[in-house]
Amino acid sequence: MSSNSDMNPAEATEGGMDLFGRYLSVWVALAIVAGVALGQLAPSIPETLSRFEYAQVSIPIAILIWAMIFPMMAQIDFGAIVGVRKEPKGLAITTIVNWLIKPFTMFAIAWFFLMVVFEPWIAPALASEYLAGAILLGAAPCTAMVFVWSYLTKGDAAYTLVQVSLNDIIMLFAFAPIVVLLLGISDIQVPWDTVILSVVLYIVIPLAAGYLTRRTLIARRGEQWYDEVFMKRLGPITPAALIVTLVLLFAFQGEVILENPLHIALIAVPLIIQTVLIFFIAYGWAKLWKVRHCIAAPGAMIGASNFFELAVAAAIALFGLQSGAALATVVGVLVEVPLMLVLVRIANNTRDKFPA
Numbered sequence: 001m002s003s004n005s006d007m008n009p010a011e012a013t014e015g016g017m018d019l020f021g022r023y024l025s026v027w028v029a030l031a032i033v034a035g036v037a038l039g040q041l042a043p044s045i046p047e048t049l050s051r052f053e054y055a056q057v058s059i060p061i062a063i064l065i066w067a068m069i070f071p072m073m074a075q076i077d078f079g080a081i082v083g084v085r086k087e088p089k090g091l092a093i094t095t096i097v098n099w100l101i102k103p104f105t106m107f108a109i110a111w112f113f114l115m116v117v118f119e120p121w122i123a124p125a126l127a128s129e130y131l132a133g134a135i136l137l138g139a140a141p142c143t144a145m146v147f148v149w150s151y152l153t154k155g156d157a158a159y160t161l162v163q164v165s166l167n168d169i170i171m172l173f174a175f176a177p178i179v180v181l182l183l184g185i186s187d188i189q190v191p192w193d194t195v196i197l198s199v200v201l202y203i204v205i206p207l208a209a210g211y212l213t214r215r216t217l218i219a220r221r222g223e224q225w226y227d228e229v230f231m232k233r234l235g236p237i238t239p240a241a242l243i244v245t246l247v248l249l250f251a252f253q254g255e256v257i258l259e260n261p262l263h264i265a266l267i268a269v270p271l272i273i274q275t276v277l278i279f280f281i282a283y284g285w286a287k288l289w290k291v292r293h294c295i296a297a298p299g300a301m302i303g304a305s306n307f308f309e310l311a312v313a314a315a316i317a318l319f320g321l322q323s324g325a326a327l328a329t330v331v332g333v334l335v336e337v338p339l340m341l342v343l344v345r346i347a348n349n350t351r352d353k354f355p356a
Contacts, residue, residue, distance in 0.1 A: 028334050031243050035250025036258065046251040046321075061248065061321065065202055065313040067241035071234045073210025076165050087159065090286065090295035094163050097282045097303040098141040099174055106138025106274050107131075107182045113270040121262060126324045130267055132183060133328025136314050138274065139178045140307035141167050146298055149305070149340060153297035153347045160298040167302065171310075172203055179314070202313045245312070249330055252321040267331040272339060279304035279343050286354070293354035297347040305340055308333050 039046055052059040114127045114134070122130065143164050150160040218226045282303045286296030311329040319325040 027239075027243055028246060028330075031246035032250045032334075035247040035252075038247060039251035040258075046248060049248065061245060061313070061316050062201060064241045064245040064248075066206055068238050068245065069202060069206040069310070069313075070210055071231070071238045073168070073206045074213050074234065075231060076168060076207075076210060077161060077214070078165050078169075078211065087292070087295060089289050090159065090291050090299050091163060091166065093282055093285050093289065093291070093296075094299040094302050095166065095170065097278060097285070098167060099170060099178075101281060102141065102274075102278050102303050103135070103138045103178045103182060105277060106270075107135055107185070109274050109277070110134035110138075110270040113273075114266070118266045118269075121266060126263075129319060129324025130263070130328045132319060133311070133315050133323075133325035133332075134267075134270060134274075135179060135182045136311040136318075136325065137271070137306045137308065137329055137332045139175050139182070140171065140310045140314075142302050142305035143168060143307050145305055145340075146302050149301035149344055150298035152344045153301070154294060154351075155298035156292075156294040159295050160302075163299060163302055168203070168207060171307075172207070175203065175310075197317065201317070202310050246330060246333070249312070249316070249321060249326060252326075263327075264331055264334075267328050268335045271328075271332050271335055275304045275336065275339055276343070283347065290355050292356075293347075293351050296354055300347070301340065301343065304343060305336055306332055308336070 049060050110131050114122060114130050115124075118127070146160055146164055147157065149155070150157055214226065217230055221230075279300050282300035283296060286299060291299075308329060311332065312326065315323065315325040315329045
């Protein structure tokens with residue numbers, strides 16, 4: 001997941017998790033309360049904002065999503081990818097788990113729980129929307145928060161950056177086909193043009209903008225200024241945009257939450273199981289291949305966590321602000337940070353099981 005999206009590699013290495021990242025679940029919970037209250041007490045606000053749409057895309061939400069994603073894209077150095085030649089195993093594990101295993105285990109686990117186990121408590125149509133949200137989460141591996149997990153597990157920050165960079169490149173080409181395939185298996189019909197629009201809006205454009213910004217400013221001011229001045233100034237934009245987005249999202253989701261509070265807990269079950277499963281698949285595989293812990297731990301964290309900004313954006317674009325899919329992606333934000341902190345502790349406690 002990308003949760004602490006304002007954290008660039010330098011900050012993750014030097015300062016660890018900041019106040020926002022450490023208490024992300026608290027901020028999300030407060031955003032839920034504020035959003036539900038806004039929707040109930042001032043319904044005209046979300047109603048007015050919902051009118052600003054183009055091709056099923058909410059313009060206010062799109063602006064906020066760009067604000068969340070751009071700092072992540074601006075921190076990526078694609079030139080670092082050549083360094084993987086020295087230790088390719090860690091990158092191979094991360095890539096295979098993220099793109100050949102994770103989306104499909106997420107689909108299987110979420111389908112089993114939401115469509116079968118929880119069938120008595122969730123209407124079929126709503127369960128399908130929740131499943132769609134889970135699919136969007138499963139098809140989007142983490143990008144930014146990984147730098148925090150890497151720091152907390154004493155990971156190799158440079159190698160983590162390479163893993164994240166390659167994931168972003170693969171995401172450009174793999175996210176839309178995987179989402180369309182799994183949504184189709186689920187009998188959820190989504191037009192290709194809508195999915196591709198989401199990819200262009202929330203991956204291609206921010207990625208291109210981030211690349212050009214990084215290249216231009218480093219050429220003019222130097223890499224040290226870019227990391228220590230520009231990125232630190234840019235950082236606070238992401239958490240602010242995230243909280244505002246969640247408040248608006250829950251302003252539209254208020255009725256659903258008030259009428260179905262049990263659904264929040266039910267959605268969380270398959271998401272938690274998926275997170276733990278993917279972590280141990282990647283972490284165990286790295287142990288069998290004798291990958292160094294400083295590479296194995298961050299690599300396992302990338303697969304276990306999600307690029308929730310993209311998932312939320314895609315859910316909103318595909319199904320709307322008031323959809324069950326959007327709600328499911330936000331539940332992913334709510335449960336992920338505390339769970340990932342548990343996995344960080346597990347990784348640190350098993351460091352001696354890996355090569356020095």
